[in-house]
Amino acid sequence: MSLHGRDVISIRDLSREEIEEILASARKMVPYAEGKKVMHPLEDKIVAMAFFEPSTRTRLSFESAVQRLGGSCITIADAGASSMRKGESLYDTIRMLSGYAEAIVIRHPNEGSARLAARASDRPVVNAGDGAGQHPTQTLLDLATMQESFDTLTGLKIVLLGDLKYGRTVHSLAHALALFGSEIVLSSPPGLGLPDEVIERLEHMGGKVTAEPDLRKAVRDSDVLYVTRIQKERFPDESDYRKVAGSYRIDASVLRDAKPRLIVMHPLPRAGEISPEVDDTPHAAYFRQAFLAVPVRMALLNAVLGEGKKGG
Amino acid sequence: MVRELKITPIKNGTVIDHITSGLALDVLRLINIQSLDKDSTVSVAIRVRSGKLGWKDIVKVENMELSPRKVNAIALISPQATISIVRDFKIQEKRSVDLPDRIVGILKCPNPNCITNQPEPVESEFEVIERRPVVLTCAYCERRVESFLNHLA
Numbered sequence: 001m002s003l004h005g006r007d008v009i010s011i012r013d014l015s016r017e018e019i020e021e022i023l024a025s026a027r028k029m030v031p032y033a034e035g036k037k038v039m040h041p042l043e044d045k046i047v048a049m050a051f052f053e054p055s056t057r058t059r060l061s062f063e064s065a066v067q068r069l070g071g072s073c074i075t076i077a078d079a080g081a082s083s084m085r086k087g088e089s090l091y092d093t094i095r096m097l098s099g100y101a102e103a104i105v106i107r108h109p110n111e112g113s114a115r116l117a118a119r120a121s122d123r124p125v126v127n128a129g130d131g132a133g134q135h136p137t138q139t140l141l142d143l144a145t146m147q148e149s150f151d152t153l154t155g156l157k158i159v160l161l162g163d164l165k166y167g168r169t170v171h172s173l174a175h176a177l178a179l180f181g182s183e184i185v186l187s188s189p190p191g192l193g194l195p196d197e198v199i200e201r202l203e204h205m206g207g208k209v210t211a212e213p214d215l216r217k218a219v220r221d222s223d224v225l226y227v228t229r230i231q232k233e234r235f236p237d238e239s240d241y242r243k244v245a246g247s248y249r250i251d252a253s254v255l256r257d258a259k260p261r262l263i264v265m266h267p268l269p270r271a272g273e274i275s276p277e278v279d280d281t282p283h284a285a286y287f288r289q290a291f292l293a294v295p296v297r298m299a300l301l302n303a304v305l306g307e308g309k310k311g312g
Numbered sequence: 313m314v315r316e317l318k319i320t321p322i323k324n325g326t327v328i329d330h331i332t333s334g335l336a337l338d339v340l341r342l343i344n345i346q347s348l349d350k351d352s353t354v355s356v357a358i359r360v361r362s363g364k365l366g367w368k369d370i371v372k373v374e375n376m377e378l379s380p381r382k383v384n385a386i387a388l389i390s391p392q393a394t395i396s397i398v399r400d401f402k403i404q405e406k407r408s409v410d411l412p413d414r415i416v417g418i419l420k421c422p423n424p425n426c427i428t429n430q431p432e433p434v435e436s437e438f439e440v441i442e443r444r445p446v447v448l449t450c451a452y453c454e455r456r457v458e459s460f461l462n463h464l465a
Contacts, residue, residue: 090430091432092433110427110453111452112450112452115452115453116434130453
Protein backbone atom coordinates (compact mmCIF):
# COMPACT_ATOMS: atom_id res chain seq x y z
CA MET A 1 0.00 0.00 0.00
CA SER A 2 1.46 3.31 -0.99
CA LEU A 3 0.14 6.69 -1.96
CA HIS A 4 3.32 7.50 -3.81
CA GLY A 5 2.48 8.94 -7.23
CA ARG A 6 -1.26 8.57 -6.74
CA ASP A 7 -4.07 11.03 -7.46
CA VAL A 8 -6.30 11.92 -4.52
CA ILE A 9 -9.59 13.07 -6.02
CA SER A 10 -12.27 11.71 -3.71
CA ILE A 11 -12.17 10.37 -0.17
CA ARG A 12 -13.42 7.14 -1.77
CA ASP A 13 -10.02 6.79 -3.45
CA LEU A 14 -8.58 6.06 0.00
CA SER A 15 -9.01 2.92 2.06
CA ARG A 16 -9.47 3.05 5.81
CA GLU A 17 -5.86 1.90 6.24
CA GLU A 18 -4.59 4.65 3.94
CA ILE A 19 -6.59 7.27 5.83
CA GLU A 20 -5.15 5.97 9.11
CA GLU A 21 -1.67 6.14 7.64
CA ILE A 22 -2.15 9.80 6.63
CA LEU A 23 -3.60 10.70 10.04
CA ALA A 24 -0.70 9.03 11.86
CA SER A 25 1.77 10.88 9.66
CA ALA A 26 -0.13 14.17 10.20
CA ARG A 27 0.26 13.82 13.97
CA LYS A 28 4.02 13.59 13.53
CA MET A 29 3.96 16.62 11.23
CA VAL A 30 2.45 18.96 13.85
CA PRO A 31 5.76 20.33 15.24
CA TYR A 32 7.02 20.80 11.66
CA ALA A 33 3.81 22.59 10.71
CA GLU A 34 4.29 24.86 13.72
CA GLY A 35 7.84 25.65 12.60
CA LYS A 36 9.37 24.11 15.75
CA LYS A 37 11.17 21.44 13.74
CA VAL A 38 12.45 21.48 10.17
CA MET A 39 12.24 18.85 7.43
CA HIS A 40 12.82 19.08 3.69
CA PRO A 41 11.58 15.94 1.94
CA LEU A 42 10.24 18.02 -0.96
CA GLU A 43 13.45 19.94 -1.53
CA ASP A 44 13.85 20.61 -5.28
CA LYS A 45 10.20 19.73 -5.85
CA ILE A 46 7.61 22.13 -7.22
CA VAL A 47 3.89 21.85 -6.54
CA ALA A 48 1.48 23.74 -8.81
CA MET A 49 -1.50 25.37 -7.10
CA ALA A 50 -4.18 25.59 -9.77
CA PHE A 51 -6.93 27.57 -8.07
CA PHE A 52 -9.67 28.55 -10.49
CA GLU A 53 -12.04 29.63 -7.73
CA PRO A 54 -11.47 32.00 -4.81
CA SER A 55 -10.01 30.31 -1.75
CA THR A 56 -8.18 31.58 1.29
CA ARG A 57 -7.49 28.88 3.80
CA THR A 58 -7.31 25.95 1.42
CA ARG A 59 -4.76 27.56 -0.88
CA LEU A 60 -2.69 29.14 1.89
CA SER A 61 -2.60 25.96 3.97
CA PHE A 62 -1.50 23.95 0.92
CA GLU A 63 1.20 26.54 0.15
CA SER A 64 2.29 26.54 3.78
CA ALA A 65 2.40 22.72 3.73
CA VAL A 66 4.59 22.65 0.62
CA GLN A 67 6.98 25.24 2.05
CA ARG A 68 7.17 23.51 5.44
CA LEU A 69 8.25 20.39 3.53
CA GLY A 70 10.98 22.37 1.79
CA GLY A 71 9.28 22.47 -1.60
CA SER A 72 8.20 25.45 -3.65
CA CYS A 73 4.94 26.47 -5.29
CA ILE A 74 3.82 27.95 -8.56
CA THR A 75 0.33 29.34 -8.32
CA ILE A 76 -2.69 30.20 -10.44
CA ALA A 77 -4.76 32.09 -7.91
CA ASP A 78 -7.18 33.78 -10.26
CA ALA A 79 -8.69 32.04 -13.26
CA GLY A 80 -9.27 35.45 -14.84
CA ALA A 81 -5.52 36.02 -15.01
CA SER A 82 -4.75 32.66 -16.61
CA SER A 83 -4.95 31.75 -20.25
CA MET A 84 -8.26 29.99 -19.57
CA ARG A 85 -9.69 33.43 -20.00
CA LYS A 86 -8.44 33.24 -23.58
CA GLY A 87 -10.46 30.09 -23.99
CA GLU A 88 -7.85 27.49 -23.10
CA SER A 89 -9.47 24.32 -21.82
CA LEU A 90 -8.84 23.03 -18.33
CA TYR A 91 -7.45 19.90 -19.95
CA ASP A 92 -4.77 21.84 -21.84
CA THR A 93 -3.97 24.05 -18.85
CA ILE A 94 -3.36 21.02 -16.63
CA ARG A 95 -1.44 19.17 -19.32
CA MET A 96 0.86 22.17 -19.57
CA LEU A 97 1.18 22.54 -15.78
CA SER A 98 2.17 18.90 -15.40
CA GLY A 99 5.32 19.80 -17.27
CA TYR A 100 6.14 22.53 -14.75
CA ALA A 101 5.62 20.78 -11.43
CA GLU A 102 5.90 17.42 -9.67
CA ALA A 103 2.29 17.57 -8.46
CA ILE A 104 -0.82 19.65 -9.02
CA VAL A 105 -3.33 20.81 -6.40
CA ILE A 106 -6.56 21.91 -8.05
CA ARG A 107 -9.65 23.83 -7.02
CA HIS A 108 -12.22 24.44 -9.71
CA PRO A 109 -15.90 25.46 -9.77
CA ASN A 110 -17.05 22.47 -11.88
CA GLU A 111 -17.76 19.07 -10.38
CA GLY A 112 -15.57 16.36 -11.87
CA SER A 113 -12.86 18.86 -12.87
CA ALA A 114 -10.27 17.26 -10.58
CA ARG A 115 -10.91 13.85 -12.18
CA LEU A 116 -10.45 15.44 -15.60
CA ALA A 117 -7.24 17.08 -14.38
CA ALA A 118 -5.97 13.71 -13.15
CA ARG A 119 -6.51 12.30 -16.62
CA ALA A 120 -4.78 15.24 -18.25
CA SER A 121 -1.75 15.12 -15.98
CA ASP A 122 0.99 12.52 -15.75
CA ARG A 123 1.83 13.95 -12.33
CA PRO A 124 -0.24 13.28 -9.22
CA VAL A 125 -3.28 15.53 -8.78
CA VAL A 126 -4.79 16.42 -5.41
CA ASN A 127 -8.36 17.72 -5.39
CA ALA A 128 -8.78 20.84 -3.27
CA GLY A 129 -12.50 21.12 -4.01
CA ASP A 130 -14.40 20.70 -7.28
CA GLY A 131 -17.61 22.74 -7.18
CA ALA A 132 -20.17 21.02 -4.99
CA GLY A 133 -18.27 17.76 -5.49
CA GLN A 134 -15.38 16.35 -3.51
CA HIS A 135 -12.91 17.92 -1.12
CA PRO A 136 -10.96 14.97 0.31
CA THR A 137 -8.29 16.88 2.24
CA GLN A 138 -11.03 18.74 4.15
CA THR A 139 -12.35 15.36 5.25
CA LEU A 140 -8.88 14.24 6.28
CA LEU A 141 -8.33 17.32 8.41
CA ASP A 142 -11.80 16.93 9.96
CA LEU A 143 -10.89 13.38 10.92
CA ALA A 144 -7.51 14.54 12.25
CA THR A 145 -9.27 17.08 14.48
CA MET A 146 -11.58 14.42 15.93
CA GLN A 147 -8.75 11.97 16.39
CA GLU A 148 -6.59 14.53 18.15
CA SER A 149 -9.42 15.27 20.59
CA PHE A 150 -10.55 11.71 21.30
CA ASP A 151 -7.54 9.55 20.34
CA THR A 152 -9.88 7.45 18.23
CA LEU A 153 -12.45 7.70 15.46
CA THR A 154 -14.28 4.54 16.36
CA GLY A 155 -17.44 4.69 18.44
CA LEU A 156 -17.81 8.47 18.31
CA LYS A 157 -21.24 10.03 18.05
CA ILE A 158 -21.18 12.90 15.60
CA VAL A 159 -23.92 15.41 14.85
CA LEU A 160 -23.81 16.79 11.31
CA LEU A 161 -25.66 20.10 11.35
CA GLY A 162 -26.67 22.40 8.54
CA ASP A 163 -26.91 22.07 4.81
CA LEU A 164 -26.52 18.33 4.39
CA LYS A 165 -27.95 18.43 0.87
CA TYR A 166 -25.57 20.75 -0.97
CA GLY A 167 -22.65 20.89 1.50
CA ARG A 168 -19.70 19.26 -0.24
CA THR A 169 -17.71 18.58 2.91
CA VAL A 170 -20.52 16.73 4.61
CA HIS A 171 -20.96 13.89 2.10
CA SER A 172 -17.26 13.05 2.09
CA LEU A 173 -17.06 13.33 5.86
CA ALA A 174 -20.11 11.10 6.38
CA HIS A 175 -18.53 8.50 4.08
CA ALA A 176 -15.31 8.50 6.10
CA LEU A 177 -17.16 8.38 9.43
CA ALA A 178 -19.14 5.37 8.25
CA LEU A 179 -15.84 3.74 7.28
CA PHE A 180 -14.71 4.13 10.90
CA GLY A 181 -17.97 2.93 12.41
CA SER A 182 -19.01 6.24 13.93
CA GLU A 183 -22.61 7.00 14.79
CA ILE A 184 -23.96 9.83 12.64
CA VAL A 185 -26.83 12.05 13.77
CA LEU A 186 -28.30 14.25 11.05
CA SER A 187 -29.76 17.64 11.93
CA SER A 188 -30.76 19.96 9.12
CA PRO A 189 -33.33 22.61 8.21
CA PRO A 190 -36.31 21.31 6.20
CA GLY A 191 -35.40 20.58 2.60
CA LEU A 192 -31.68 20.41 3.28
CA GLY A 193 -31.44 16.82 4.51
CA LEU A 194 -28.83 14.32 3.43
CA PRO A 195 -29.98 12.80 0.10
CA ASP A 196 -31.56 9.35 0.52
CA GLU A 197 -29.04 7.71 -1.80
CA VAL A 198 -26.22 8.95 0.47
CA ILE A 199 -27.97 7.63 3.59
CA GLU A 200 -28.50 4.27 1.88
CA ARG A 201 -24.84 4.10 0.94
CA LEU A 202 -23.73 4.92 4.48
CA GLU A 203 -26.01 2.24 5.92
CA HIS A 204 -24.76 -0.21 3.33
CA MET A 205 -21.22 0.48 4.60
CA GLY A 206 -22.35 -0.35 8.12
CA GLY A 207 -22.73 3.23 9.33
CA LYS A 208 -25.37 3.97 11.96
CA VAL A 209 -27.41 6.97 10.80
CA THR A 210 -30.24 8.68 12.68
CA ALA A 211 -31.98 12.03 12.32
CA GLU A 212 -32.71 14.50 15.11
CA PRO A 213 -34.05 17.88 14.02
CA ASP A 214 -34.08 19.17 17.64
CA LEU A 215 -30.55 20.45 17.96
CA ARG A 216 -30.38 20.54 21.76
CA LYS A 217 -31.48 16.90 21.93
CA ALA A 218 -29.02 15.95 19.19
CA VAL A 219 -26.13 17.55 21.04
CA ARG A 220 -26.93 16.10 24.49
CA ASP A 221 -24.94 12.86 24.39
CA SER A 222 -22.73 13.50 21.35
CA ASP A 223 -18.96 13.83 21.05
CA VAL A 224 -18.76 16.12 18.04
CA LEU A 225 -21.03 18.84 16.70
CA TYR A 226 -20.00 19.45 13.10
CA VAL A 227 -21.58 22.70 11.88
CA THR A 228 -21.66 23.74 8.23
CA ARG A 229 -22.43 27.02 6.56
CA ILE A 230 -25.45 27.27 4.31
CA GLN A 231 -23.77 28.13 1.03
CA LYS A 232 -25.73 30.63 -0.98
CA GLU A 233 -23.74 29.86 -4.14
CA ARG A 234 -24.83 26.20 -4.12
CA PHE A 235 -28.56 26.94 -4.19
CA PRO A 236 -30.16 26.74 -7.62
CA ASP A 237 -32.89 29.10 -6.38
CA GLU A 238 -32.18 32.13 -4.19
CA SER A 239 -35.64 32.07 -2.62
CA ASP A 240 -34.87 28.58 -1.29
CA TYR A 241 -31.70 29.98 0.23
CA ARG A 242 -33.53 32.82 1.96
CA LYS A 243 -35.99 30.39 3.54
CA VAL A 244 -33.26 28.55 5.44
CA ALA A 245 -30.50 31.14 5.92
CA GLY A 246 -29.95 31.87 9.59
CA SER A 247 -32.17 28.98 10.70
CA TYR A 248 -29.66 27.74 13.30
CA ARG A 249 -27.06 29.30 15.55
CA ILE A 250 -24.80 27.63 18.09
CA ASP A 251 -24.47 29.55 21.31
CA ALA A 252 -24.00 28.81 25.01
CA SER A 253 -27.64 27.85 25.44
CA VAL A 254 -27.46 25.15 22.74
CA LEU A 255 -24.39 23.69 24.43
CA ARG A 256 -25.76 23.87 27.98
CA ASP A 257 -26.58 20.15 28.19
CA ALA A 258 -23.61 18.99 26.12
CA LYS A 259 -20.91 16.66 27.43
CA PRO A 260 -17.90 18.61 28.76
CA ARG A 261 -15.72 17.00 26.07
CA LEU A 262 -18.00 17.78 23.13
CA ILE A 263 -16.12 19.60 20.39
CA VAL A 264 -17.71 22.03 17.96
CA MET A 265 -16.22 21.91 14.46
CA HIS A 266 -16.79 24.07 11.39
CA PRO A 267 -14.95 24.08 8.03
CA LEU A 268 -14.99 27.92 8.10
CA PRO A 269 -15.66 30.57 7.03
CA ARG A 270 -18.60 30.85 9.38
CA ALA A 271 -21.44 33.21 8.59
CA GLY A 272 -23.19 33.56 11.91
CA GLU A 273 -23.78 29.84 12.54
CA ILE A 274 -21.55 29.88 15.64
CA SER A 275 -21.75 32.72 18.12
CA PRO A 276 -18.36 34.23 19.06
CA GLU A 277 -19.19 33.41 22.70
CA VAL A 278 -18.42 29.76 21.88
CA ASP A 279 -14.86 30.68 20.78
CA ASP A 280 -13.53 30.88 24.32
CA THR A 281 -15.16 27.69 25.58
CA PRO A 282 -13.32 24.34 25.64
CA HIS A 283 -15.85 23.15 23.04
CA ALA A 284 -14.47 25.34 20.25
CA ALA A 285 -12.29 23.23 17.94
CA TYR A 286 -12.70 25.09 14.64
CA PHE A 287 -9.53 27.16 14.81
CA ARG A 288 -7.51 24.09 15.76
CA GLN A 289 -9.25 22.34 12.84
CA ALA A 290 -8.11 25.16 10.50
CA PHE A 291 -4.53 24.82 11.77
CA LEU A 292 -4.53 21.03 11.33
CA ALA A 293 -5.05 21.63 7.61
CA VAL A 294 -1.33 22.25 7.39
CA PRO A 295 0.05 19.04 8.98
CA VAL A 296 -2.63 16.96 7.23
CA ARG A 297 -1.79 18.43 3.81
CA MET A 298 1.91 18.01 4.62
CA ALA A 299 1.31 14.34 5.40
CA LEU A 300 -0.63 13.82 2.20
CA LEU A 301 1.82 15.65 -0.07
CA ASN A 302 4.73 13.85 1.58
CA ALA A 303 3.04 10.49 0.98
CA VAL A 304 2.22 11.36 -2.64
CA LEU A 305 5.55 13.01 -3.47
CA GLY A 306 8.13 12.36 -0.76
CA GLU A 307 10.92 9.86 -0.97
CA GLY A 308 9.82 7.87 2.07
CA LYS A 309 7.46 5.30 0.62
CA LYS A 310 7.82 4.11 -2.92
CA GLY A 311 6.36 1.11 -4.63
CA GLY A 312 3.00 -0.39 -3.79
CA MET B 313 -53.35 -7.78 -55.23
CA VAL B 314 -51.50 -8.97 -52.15
CA ARG B 315 -49.61 -6.22 -50.38
CA GLU B 316 -46.78 -7.11 -48.00
CA LEU B 317 -47.02 -4.80 -45.03
CA LYS B 318 -44.56 -6.44 -42.64
CA ILE B 319 -40.97 -5.24 -42.81
CA THR B 320 -38.84 -7.21 -45.20
CA PRO B 321 -35.35 -8.70 -44.88
CA ILE B 322 -32.51 -6.27 -45.46
CA LYS B 323 -29.53 -6.83 -47.72
CA ASN B 324 -26.89 -5.17 -45.57
CA GLY B 325 -27.10 -3.61 -42.15
CA THR B 326 -28.02 -4.26 -38.55
CA VAL B 327 -31.11 -5.90 -37.08
CA ILE B 328 -31.92 -5.19 -33.45
CA ASP B 329 -34.36 -7.87 -32.38
CA HIS B 330 -36.10 -8.86 -29.14
CA ILE B 331 -36.41 -5.27 -28.02
CA THR B 332 -38.73 -4.97 -25.04
CA SER B 333 -42.15 -4.24 -26.51
CA GLY B 334 -42.84 -0.52 -26.75
CA LEU B 335 -39.21 0.58 -26.54
CA ALA B 336 -38.26 0.60 -30.25
CA LEU B 337 -38.51 4.39 -30.48
CA ASP B 338 -36.33 4.74 -27.43
CA VAL B 339 -33.77 2.43 -29.01
CA LEU B 340 -33.79 4.72 -32.04
CA ARG B 341 -33.02 7.65 -29.78
CA LEU B 342 -30.30 5.68 -28.04
CA ILE B 343 -28.49 4.85 -31.27
CA ASN B 344 -29.03 8.45 -32.39
CA ILE B 345 -30.88 7.79 -35.60
CA GLN B 346 -30.35 11.37 -36.73
CA SER B 347 -26.63 10.76 -37.02
CA LEU B 348 -26.98 7.87 -39.52
CA ASP B 349 -26.31 8.26 -43.24
CA LYS B 350 -29.20 9.43 -45.39
CA ASP B 351 -29.14 6.17 -47.36
CA SER B 352 -29.74 4.14 -44.22
CA THR B 353 -33.40 3.19 -44.37
CA VAL B 354 -34.67 2.42 -40.90
CA SER B 355 -37.62 0.09 -40.40
CA VAL B 356 -39.41 -0.23 -37.11
CA ALA B 357 -41.84 -2.93 -36.06
CA ILE B 358 -43.70 -2.41 -32.81
CA ARG B 359 -45.62 -5.18 -31.03
CA VAL B 360 -44.51 -8.19 -33.02
CA ARG B 361 -45.47 -11.69 -31.80
CA SER B 362 -42.51 -13.38 -30.13
CA GLY B 363 -42.21 -16.94 -28.88
CA LYS B 364 -39.70 -15.87 -26.25
CA LEU B 365 -41.11 -12.58 -25.03
CA GLY B 366 -44.80 -12.67 -25.98
CA TRP B 367 -44.43 -9.31 -27.71
CA LYS B 368 -41.34 -7.58 -28.93
CA ASP B 369 -40.15 -4.71 -31.11
CA ILE B 370 -37.68 -4.91 -34.00
CA VAL B 371 -35.49 -2.22 -35.56
CA LYS B 372 -33.66 -2.71 -38.86
CA VAL B 373 -31.05 -0.25 -40.05
CA GLU B 374 -29.91 -0.68 -43.63
CA ASN B 375 -26.36 -0.15 -44.87
CA MET B 376 -25.07 0.52 -41.41
CA GLU B 377 -23.22 -1.67 -38.95
CA LEU B 378 -23.69 -0.14 -35.53
CA SER B 379 -20.62 0.37 -33.40
CA PRO B 380 -20.21 -1.86 -30.32
CA ARG B 381 -20.50 1.27 -28.19
CA LYS B 382 -24.00 2.04 -29.53
CA VAL B 383 -25.06 -1.58 -29.48
CA ASN B 384 -24.06 -2.06 -25.87
CA ALA B 385 -25.86 1.10 -24.82
CA ILE B 386 -29.10 -0.66 -25.88
CA ALA B 387 -28.55 -2.97 -22.91
CA LEU B 388 -29.32 0.04 -20.70
CA ILE B 389 -33.02 -0.20 -21.59
CA SER B 390 -33.50 -3.59 -23.22
CA PRO B 391 -31.04 -6.13 -21.83
CA GLN B 392 -32.50 -9.11 -23.72
CA ALA B 393 -32.20 -7.48 -27.16
CA THR B 394 -30.13 -9.24 -29.83
CA ILE B 395 -28.03 -7.73 -32.58
CA SER B 396 -27.53 -9.29 -36.00
CA ILE B 397 -25.12 -7.97 -38.57
CA VAL B 398 -26.44 -8.75 -42.06
CA ARG B 399 -24.32 -8.88 -45.21
CA ASP B 400 -25.85 -9.84 -48.55
CA PHE B 401 -29.04 -11.07 -46.84
CA LYS B 402 -27.07 -13.44 -44.60
CA ILE B 403 -26.64 -13.07 -40.85
CA GLN B 404 -22.89 -12.77 -40.40
CA GLU B 405 -22.93 -12.30 -36.68
CA LYS B 406 -25.60 -12.54 -34.02
CA ARG B 407 -25.17 -11.73 -30.37
CA SER B 408 -26.89 -10.44 -27.26
CA VAL B 409 -26.33 -6.91 -26.13
CA ASP B 410 -23.86 -6.79 -23.32
CA LEU B 411 -23.94 -4.05 -20.73
CA PRO B 412 -20.33 -2.95 -20.32
CA ASP B 413 -18.82 -1.73 -17.02
CA ARG B 414 -18.50 1.75 -18.49
CA ILE B 415 -20.78 3.70 -20.83
CA VAL B 416 -18.71 6.18 -22.82
CA GLY B 417 -20.10 8.98 -24.99
CA ILE B 418 -23.73 7.83 -25.13
CA LEU B 419 -25.29 9.77 -22.27
CA LYS B 420 -24.96 13.33 -21.09
CA CYS B 421 -24.35 13.91 -17.40
CA PRO B 422 -27.54 15.29 -15.80
CA ASN B 423 -25.45 17.59 -13.61
CA PRO B 424 -25.22 20.87 -15.58
CA ASN B 425 -22.17 21.87 -13.53
CA CYS B 426 -20.27 18.66 -14.39
CA ILE B 427 -16.99 19.28 -16.21
CA THR B 428 -18.18 16.98 -19.03
CA ASN B 429 -20.89 19.56 -19.82
CA GLN B 430 -18.29 22.30 -20.30
CA PRO B 431 -16.32 22.98 -23.49
CA GLU B 432 -13.59 20.46 -22.67
CA PRO B 433 -12.08 17.80 -24.95
CA VAL B 434 -13.72 15.00 -22.98
CA GLU B 435 -16.45 12.43 -23.57
CA SER B 436 -19.03 11.66 -20.95
CA GLU B 437 -18.32 8.48 -19.03
CA PHE B 438 -20.46 6.52 -16.59
CA GLU B 439 -19.65 3.57 -14.38
CA VAL B 440 -22.28 0.85 -14.05
CA ILE B 441 -22.64 0.45 -10.27
CA GLU B 442 -25.79 -1.69 -10.25
CA ARG B 443 -27.10 -3.95 -13.01
CA ARG B 444 -30.64 -4.86 -11.98
CA PRO B 445 -32.03 -2.27 -12.26
CA VAL B 446 -29.21 -0.43 -13.97
CA VAL B 447 -27.75 2.46 -11.98
CA LEU B 448 -24.88 4.55 -13.28
CA THR B 449 -22.63 7.19 -11.76
CA CYS B 450 -20.74 9.83 -13.70
CA ALA B 451 -17.05 8.88 -13.72
CA TYR B 452 -16.22 12.58 -13.26
CA CYS B 453 -18.70 14.19 -10.88
CA GLU B 454 -20.09 10.96 -9.34
CA ARG B 455 -23.71 12.02 -10.04
CA ARG B 456 -26.06 9.05 -9.96
CA VAL B 457 -28.26 8.37 -13.01
CA GLU B 458 -31.22 6.02 -13.01
CA SER B 459 -33.34 7.17 -15.96
CA PHE B 460 -31.25 7.26 -19.09
CA LEU B 461 -33.57 8.34 -21.85
CA ASN B 462 -33.71 11.90 -20.60
CA HIS B 463 -29.95 12.13 -20.75
CA LEU B 464 -28.95 10.95 -24.20
CA ALA B 465 -25.96 12.87 -25.53
